[in-house]
Amino acid sequence: MEIMKIQHVSIAGAGNLAWHLAGALKNCGIIIREVYNRDPGSGKDLADSVHARFVNTPGELDLSVDLIIIAVADSAISEVASLLRDTSKTVVVHTSGSVGMTVLKDLRGPIGVFYPLQTFRKGSKIDFRKVPVCIECNDPSGKKRLLELAGRISDIVSIMNSEERKVLHLAAVFASNFPNFMYTIAGDILRTRGIPFSLLKPLISQTAQGAEEGKLFANQTGPAVRKDMGILKAHGELLESHPEYQEIYNLISQLIIQYKLKDDKL
Numbered sequence: 001m002e003i004m005k006i007q008h009v010s011i012a013g014a015g016n017l018a019w020h021l022a023g024a025l026k027n028c029g030i031i032i033r034e035v036y037n038r039d040p041g042s043g044k045d046l047a048d049s050v051h052a053r054f055v056n057t058p059g060e061l062d063l064s065v066d067l068i069i070i071a072v073a074d075s076a077i078s079e080v081a082s083l084l085r086d087t088s089k090t091v092v093v094h095t096s097g098s099v100g101m102t103v104l105k106d107l108r109g110p111i112g113v114f115y116p117l118q119t120f121r122k123g124s125k126i127d128f129r130k131v132p133v134c135i136e137c138n139d140p141s142g143k144k145r146l147l148e149l150a151g152r153i154s155d156i157v158s159i160m161n162s163e164e165r166k167v168l169h170l171a172a173v174f175a176s177n178f179p180n181f182m183y184t185i186a187g188d189i190l191r192t193r194g195i196p197f198s199l200l201k202p203l204i205s206q207t208a209q210g211a212e213e214g215k216l217f218a219n220q221t222g223p224a225v226r227k228d229m230g231i232l233k234a235h236g237e238l239l240e241s242h243p244e245y246q247e248i249y250n251l252i253s254q255l256i257i258q259y260k261l262k263d264d265k266l
């Protein structure tokens with residue numbers, strides 16, 4: 001049986017993700033009916049950019065749409081959901097990697113999650129077709145409709161329950177948020193000597209490319225994997241004015257040495 005495609009969507013939130021998601025949906029011909037946001041300034045800007053109506057409270061959202069996307073801070077999802085009126089005729093999803101679907105359990109009607117795995121910042125360029133979208137829904141028809149919708153904006157769509165999604169989100173912190181902070185540290189270290197960060201760009205690209213090709217620990221280089229204690233000591237000395245960076249350096253180097261020992265035994 002043919003499913004009723006999602007055509008009319010409203011969005012709660014006007015932060016980084018809401019901006020990208022609203023734009024991607026609009027570009028695929030989805031009508032963004034309304035946008036709610038706590039701060040009316042950014043809410044109206046987003047509403048204008050996708051030709052939607054701005055509303056001041058979640059309770060004002062017109063619930064005759066096919067889908068309500070709650071794209072607010074994780075800590076505010078429950079509060080925003082609790083302010084929606086009767087949602088029995090619409091699907092309601094949130095967009096968080098680490099919050100379970102059950103945060104929406106008090107709503108009437110189908111509930112779910114629409115989690116795009118990427119790092120979104122307003123103004124950055126993102127090709128949504130390459131963004132994995134993880135779908136969860138407590139209703140079979142709602143799930144099919146969400147999968148169909150996700151397939152219109154992305155080439156990589158999966159079904160994933162809340163537990164699996166939390167694990168994926170944890171892995172994403174290691175794969176993206178932590179390396180990004182390492183770039184920040186690298187930038188700090190270079191700045192003290194006036195050396196340009198741009199010299200590291202080819203190295204960063206090559207490392208990411210290796211991981212993309214699935215070469216993980218096999219691609220590990222550097223003094224720790226070589227167990228070059230002289231260099232580890234010299235680096236420790238260079239970091240004397242940054243004891244917190246020294247701590248990170250020593251901890252990660254130790255872990256690499258242990259991982260290498262384990263890996264060699266396999």
Ligand SMILES: NC(=O)c1ccc[n+]([C@@H]2O[C@H](COP(=O)([O-])OP(=O)(O)OC[C@H]3O[C@@H](n4cnc5c(N)ncnc54)[C@H](OP(=O)(O)O)[C@@H]3O)[C@@H](O)[C@H]2O)c1
Pocket residue numbers: 012013014015016017018037038039040042071072073074076079080095096097098115116117118119120121
């Ligand atoms: N950005 C990403 O890379 C990314 C990726 C995947 C999933 N997500 C998920 O997407 C959701 C939104 O994240 P984001 O990065 O777009 O957040 P964000 O840029 O920090 O924006 C937060 C949004 O939540 C609203 N908000 C915060 N506290 C609120 C409250 N108490 N009541 C009502 N609204 C409130 C903010 O409204 P104001 O404008 O009024 O402050 C804003 O619209 C989160 O669940 C996040 O886990 C984000």
